[in-house]
Amino acid sequence: MPELPEVETIKRQLSTKLVGLRLTDFWSDTPKMVIGNPEDLLGSEIKEVRRRAKLLEIDTSKGVTLLIHLKMTGQLLYQDKTTDTYHGSALPPLKKPIPNSSTHVILHFDNGAKLYFNDLRKFGYIKILRTNDVEHTRILSEFGPEPFDPDLTLENFITRLKKRKTMKIKQLLLDQKFLAGVGNIYANEALFKANIDPRKKVAELSEEQMKELFKQVKNVLEVGIKAGGASDQTYVNAFGEKGKFMDYAVVYRRKGKPCETCGAKIERIALGGRGTFFCPKCQL
DNA sequence: CACTTGACCTGTCCGC
DNA sequence: TGCGGACAGGTCAAGT
Numbered sequence A: 001m002p003e004l005p006e007v008e009t010i011k012r013q014l015s016t017k018l019v020g021l022r023l024t025d026f027w028s029d030t031p032k033m034v035i036g037n038p039e040d041l042l043g044s045e046i047k048e049v050r051r052r053a054k055l056l057e058i059d060t061s062k063g064v065t066l067l068i069h070l071k072m073t074g075q076l077l078y079q080d081k082t083t084d085t086y087h088g089s090a091l092p093p094l095k096k097p098i099p100n101s102s103t104h105v106i107l108h109f110d111n112g113a114k115l116y117f118n119d120l121r122k123f124g125y126i127k128i129l130r131t132n133d134v135e136h137t138r139i140l141s142e143f144g145p146e147p148f149d150p151d152l153t154l155e156n157f158i159t160r161l162k163k164r165k166t167m168k169i170k171q172l173l174l175d176q177k178f179l180a181g182v183g184n185i186y187a188n189e190a191l192f193k194a195n196i197d198p199r200k201k202v203a204e205l206s207e208e209q210m211k212e213l214f215k216q217v218k219n220v221l222e223v224g225i226k227a228g229g230a231s232d233q234t235y236v237n238a239f240g241e242k243g244k245f246m247d248y249a250v251v252y253r254r255k256g257k258p259c260e261t262c263g264a265k266i267e268r269i270a271l272g273g274r275g276t277f278f279c280p281k282c283q284l
Numbered sequence B: 001c002a003c004t005t006g007a008c009c010t011g012t013c014c015g016c
Numbered sequence C: 001t002g003c004g005g006a007c008a009g010g011t012c013a014a015g016t
Helices: A004-018 A131-136 A154-162 A169-174 A184-193 A207-226
Strands: A023-028 A046-052 A055-060 A064-069 A074-079 A103-109 A114-119 A125-130 A267-271 A274-278
Touching: A004 A046, A004 A055, A004 A074, A004 A207, A055 A131, A064 A074, A064 A131, A125 A131, A154 A207, A169 A184, A184 A207, A184 A274
Parallel strands: none
Antiparallel strands: A023 A103, A046 A055, A055 A064, A064 A125, A074 A114, A103 A114, A267 A274
16 A cells, blocks of 8 residues: 555544544444454544554544554545535546445444545455554564654664665565565655665665665655655545655656656566566666 | 565556 | 456565
C-alpha cells in the first residue's frame, strides 16, 4: 500500500473526523479480513488514531484497538452523513461510488458517518484486540525504528546497517525489521537521490553513501507526506483524493524514460521479486 | 540463522 | 476485439 506517507495522510484525516464518535455497527462480508470479535467494539468511543510503520491504530474507549493494515490495495474512506455521495471528489482511481464490489468492511458511527474499508485484492486486514496487547503483537513488536524517531541518529542507523552486510541495500530498505514504513516506491526514490545502486550489498557501501542514504530516505518520505502520498495505482486518501507524490518520482515506474540528471534510460530489474528502478549511470 | 521464493487475490495494461 | 502474460505500493510461511 500505502507506505508510510500514505498511511500518515490517512491517519491525519481520520483523526480530525473520528475522534469522539461512537461506533454503532460493524459489517463485513469477508471473514479473513477481520481478526477478532467486532462485538467488542460496539458502543465504544474513538479516542485516538495513530500510525506505526504502515499500520493504523484506532483506539477506543473500551480498551479495544483496531489495528488496520491496507497492504497493497486497501483504501479507508470516510463518508459524512451529510453527503449521500462520497465525501471527496470521486475521481479515478475511485471510479465507482462506495460501497462497491471491493468494499469489505463498513464501520457505522453515531453521527451517521461511515468508514469504508475497500480492498481489491483482500490482502489487508482489521485486527480487533485489547489496547494493552497492541504493542505485543508480533508484527508491531518486531518492527525497526520509525524513520523520524529522534532516537534514530545517523550513528545508530549506520551501526544497524553494518550488521546486515550481505543483503542488497534495496531489499534491506524494504525490511520492516530494519526500518519501519519504507515501501517499494520510496525505497527506489531514496536510492536514486543518494546515487546508490540498488543491487549493491550493504558491505560495499561507503560511509559517505550510508550517510547520504539516511538523509535521502527521510527526505523522500517527507516529500511524500507533503504531497499527500503516491497514487500510482489505487491509493486514495480518506477523502477519496489522490496523492501527488508520483509527480516528484524520478525513477519509480519510469523504465525507459530519461534520467532527469544525466539523460540515460531508467532501467527496471527485479530484486526479491519487486520491481526495482534505477539510473545505470548515476547510481553506483 | 540469513536470505529467497511462492502464496495470498483481482484487476489493468500491453503486445500480438 | 480477444487472449495471454507481466505487473501491481506488503507481508508471511516454507524452503534453501
